[in-house]
Amino acid sequence: MKESQGCSQVPTAGSLERAARFLSHWDSLWCWLKPACRFCCWSCGILSIAGMLLVMRSAERVTLLAVANYAPPFFWLIPCGILMPLALLVRGYSLVPLLSAISLWWLVFAGWEPSGGVRKSGGQSEVLTLMTYNRGQAQGHSLQPFLAETRPDLVALQDARGKPGYYRTHPAYGVYHEVRDEGEFVLLSQHPVLGQTRLTASGFPPADKGEVFYGVRWEIDWQGRLISLYSIHFPSPRRQLGRMGLRSLVPDMANWMRGTASEADGYWQWRERMAGELACLLQKETLPWIMVGDLNTPPRGLAYARLVEVGSDLHPECGSGFGFTFPGDTRNPLALGQPWLRLDYVFADPASWQGKWLQPEAGALSQHRPLAAGLVLRGAIK
16 A cells, blocks of 8 residues: 555656646746846836936926825835846846936935934034924924924924914913014024014916915024024915826826926926025025025925025935925825925025034924924034
8 A cells, every 4th residue: 555655656757748848838938028027127217217307307397297296205116116026036137227216216316314413402502503393283292392302592483373472471482582473484582583574476376366475584683693594384285286186197298298388387387486586585695594494395396406506405414314394194105104205494505504413303293393403603613
């Protein structure tokens, strides 16, 4: 009985022939699949790089690129992540385009910084510490723990209409002797505020909207030196992004290819012009200036490019990580449940200021995360 069982385990000539045919077919199939996989890897890498460069350079030129600019940046990694195992399997140079796309995304498109400046406790006389926070939809978030941690000289608040009385009377804000407001903008200052000016932009589509009030310029006496602080809140593009779907994006792209602009394209181009007008104001500023606030613009595209032409974005200079500040509370799986946009900024006049550190409040669940920074005047650097 044991001998018959042993004999039945010996492969027959027919089974060996079938196995050989299967291996032959698989080898032929693999010879066809291998170049196809390589083609997919190269196509994916090249298209990803081209798409990111197009968004970075022309995001406000056409609505489709503007929508891509506001998408979770991790979305761009999905095709490369899917093809990475195939690239490892086929070997050759298939990894080169995928790794190149990932490197461009990591270091440039998403703006990851390896390390920032060292933050020291507030109260240093040569360091101007400030904070910016869009407190709209704060969801009960308390600013006081982050204030106690960073001890800012100046706190610029956006979307804070109706709150000046609270900040003037609450004991936790007693150190701020000056509480100024202009519309939705509130400034808490430990130093004398000498003046304020409204900033407006015209031409908001549709034209009957009139002027848009988007910021305030504050003039401050900081340790006997006059400086200017610009607190900015660009209009949110949420409505335009919410109306975008395939039915509108496809015709919009066709119009762009024909060289004609749609109404939606006009809105994004208006945002670029508004950023350009602000850049002109900053360029003409005679005092050492700092610009903070919620720009509602990712660090890519033409609107952002207009501002970095005249000012220094402190995140590349002294920030760390991605620096995302929006949205503080999200369940978006493409964003891994974390903030995915950097919409809140600190810019500074590069001829006058050097950034020492930049830090968003970790774990804040408000819609925007507070952002604090420390700067020194270049003449005071030792």
